[in-house]
Amino acid sequence: MSKFGKHLILGLTGSIGMGKSTVARMFADEGVPVFDADAAVHRLQGPGGALLGAIEAEFPGSTGPDGVDRVKLGELVFGDPEALARLEAIVHPAVAELRSEFLLEHAGAPILLFDIPLLFEKGGESRVDQVVVVSAPAEIQRRRVLGRPGMTADKFAHILSLQVPDAEKRARADHLIDTSGSLDETRRAVRELVKHLERTRT
Ligand SMILES: CC(C)(COP(=O)(O)OP(=O)(O)OC[C@H]1O[C@@H](n2cnc3c(N)ncnc32)[C@H](O)[C@@H]1O)[C@@H](O)C(=O)NCCC(=O)NCCS
Numbered sequence: 576m577s578k579f580g581k582h583l584i585l586g587l588t589g590s591i592g593m594g595k596s597t598v599a600r601m602f603a604d605e606g607v608p609v610f611d612a613d614a615a616v617h618r619l620q621g622p623g624g625a626l627l628g629a630i631e632a633e634f635p636g637s638t639g640p641d642g643v644d645r646v647k648l649g650e651l652v653f654g655d656p657e658a659l660a661r662l663e664a665i666v667h668p669a670v671a672e673l674r675s676e677f678l679l680e681h682a683g684a685p686i687l688l689f690d691i692p693l694l695f696e697k698g699g700e701s702r703v704d705q706v707v708v709v710s711a712p713a714e715i716q717r718r719r720v721l722g723r724p725g726m727t728a729d730k731f732a733h734i735l736s737l738q739v740p741d742a743e744k745r746a747r748a749d750h751l752i753d754t755s756g757s758l759d760e761t762r763r764a765v766r767e768l769v770k771h772l773e774r775t776r777t
């Protein structure tokens with residue numbers, strides 16, 4: 576039974592490179608409306624974004640005609656918990672507002688998906704009914720991430736150190752989507768989960 580009225584709200588999360596974005600698209604292909612928290616942040620911080628004034632006032636020099644300079648702002652907040660908290664105090668309420676609009680927009684849908692990279696890290700469990708974790712063995716994750724342009728072993732290690740470990744995410748998941756097989760296998764697993772949830776929702 577949903578905590579949120581008629582629809583079942585799923586939270587999708589997973590560590591870097593586990594295939595979260597790919598799996599979110601597969602849910603969308605099955606007709607499930609998807610709210611992408613990261614995309615919402617990018618829009619709010621992008622050219623003409625609603626948060627540019629507030630961010631510039633708090634972090635002078637961190638914005639320009641192209642919106643937030645993410646590298647510069649990252650340098651100011653990562654490694655400085657107090658500064659990160661000040662940024663979050665600007666960003667998170669605006670994301671919450673967009674999430675509420677999304678809920679209103681899709682009020683009739685039986686299942687909704689929130690794609691939230693930092694779901695466990697930021698207490699997102701309370702905002703969803705069930706958590707779906709995307710996961711694969713560490714070796715596959717490593718190979719995928721190190722294959723990305725600009726990624727280094729050090730940067731990968733640092734990002735991992737900021738994230739709840741995959742084993743803990745798996746342990747706290749209501750549903751697991753394994754992405755170590757083919758894309759077709761993953762798609763089948765997503766389809767089966769959606770069907771299962773549609774059957775058992777009420
Ligand atoms: C500082 C910003 C501009 C840097 O952007 P950039 O594109 O360089 O990095 P990206 O967002 O991809 O994050 C890089 C890594 O840091 C982690 N990270 C990002 N924000 C946070 C945070 N608030 N707390 C802990 N880790 C974080 C991400 O999970 C990722 O692994 C951006 O991360 C930001 O605005 N963060 C604060 C807003 C936030 O909490 N976003 C998270 C999703 S709602």
Ligand SMILES: Nc1ncnc2c1ncn2[C@@H]1O[C@H](COP(=O)(O)OP(=O)(O)OP(=O)(O)O)[C@@H](O)[C@H]1O
Nearest residue numbers: 590591592593594595596597754755756757758761
């Ligand atoms: N079975 C599979 N399921 C999902 N992704 C797969 C699979 N096999 C290979 N991949 C590939 O792994 C990569 C996963 O990248 P994706 O952007 O989806 O990960 P992510 O978890 O969202 O990453 P990040 O947290 O870094 O944004 C993609 O290039 C995808 O094509």
